[in-house]
Amino acid sequence: MTQPTNPNQQTQTQAAGETLEILPPGSTSRDVLDALSRMIDREGLRIGDRLPPEVDIARRLGIGRAKVREALTSWQSMGIVVRNKKAGTRLAAEVAANAIHLPVTMKLEAESLLRTHAVRRPLEVEAVRLAARNRSPQDAAIITTRVSELMQVYGSNTDWRPADDLFHRAIYEACGNPLFGQLIQQIQQGFKEVYEAPLGKPHLGHETIPLHPPLAQAIAEGNEAEATRLMDEILSIVEAEIRQVLETKND
Incomplete structure (x- = not known):
């Protein structure tokens, strides 16, 4: 009926x-x-x-x-x-400009980023731990090559995001479980399809790039503790950058 x-x-x-x-x-x-x-x-x-x-x-x-x-x-x-x-x-989530200093679309964008970040975080951390444990010599060589390419692009002040994506894909492949890469890509895809420049910042997380070489080294050396610590630090920096937008107030 x-x-x-x-x-x-x-x-x-x-x-x-x-x-x-x-x-x-x-x-x-x-x-x-x-x-x-x-x-x-x-x-x-x-x-x-x-x-x-x-x-x-x-x-x-x-x-x-x-x-x-x-x-x-x-x-x-x-x-x-x-x-x-x-x-x-x-x-399923509030879409309201309850803070007059922040446009509703920007507030929604930041809150959406935080939600996806919260789901992505444990997956990323576990992926680097498993990569440090399971990487083969070939995996380690690819990760080292990818981070070198990333740093070259980063140093040239051009768009480093494609190189960063390849670096992280190499980590997912090294972890020995393809579901990590698939799930993380699915989480990111919906956001990427709409927001080319999250929060008006095409290079959100720019400050984390210098931490990628030691992350690659920790994975290559099989140092699980250091690899997970660095990945957690990288993700914390990105989260802090997002929260800073939400806390921004008019002068």
Whole structure:
């Protein structure tokens, strides 16, 4: 039997949809989510509230439904919404500008980063521990080569992110369990699809790069304790950088 519609929820969803603005041609997934963030904040939607249906969002934004689905899938992977065919898309995290010094989209971005970081952290630490334990001579040579390439790019003041990605992939391959690399990549993917420059910083974690050579050395030498300590320090620096954005206040 079809469940009766909640009049309050229906009215709330309709009102929310009316606040969406038409996006210009070529808008990205991030543009879609920025528009939704502003709508959610204006309408005061809270955890558990339902967003308008995809087809309504697409029509009101003047874009294709596929673009809306792509954007909401990214939010789902970041823990911001939960999606169900029967229940629709509901908020799973607050999207509200409760700190007037920080734009709602920036606040949401920082909080999303912290959520993904919290899940990624134990996986990264365990991956380097296992890599230090299980690495073969060939693995150690590849990790050493990758970190050398990373430092060359880093020293040239160019985009070091691709080299950093290759370095960490070498660690995942050395750990002996392919699930670590797969899970970490899945956690990061949803965020990367939307935020090319997290928090307006294309090189978030720039200060951690000098710690990568000793990390590579610890893994190559089979020093599990030192490898996990360095990885934990790297992740702590990144987390502190994210939290600093959330704590930023107007002068």
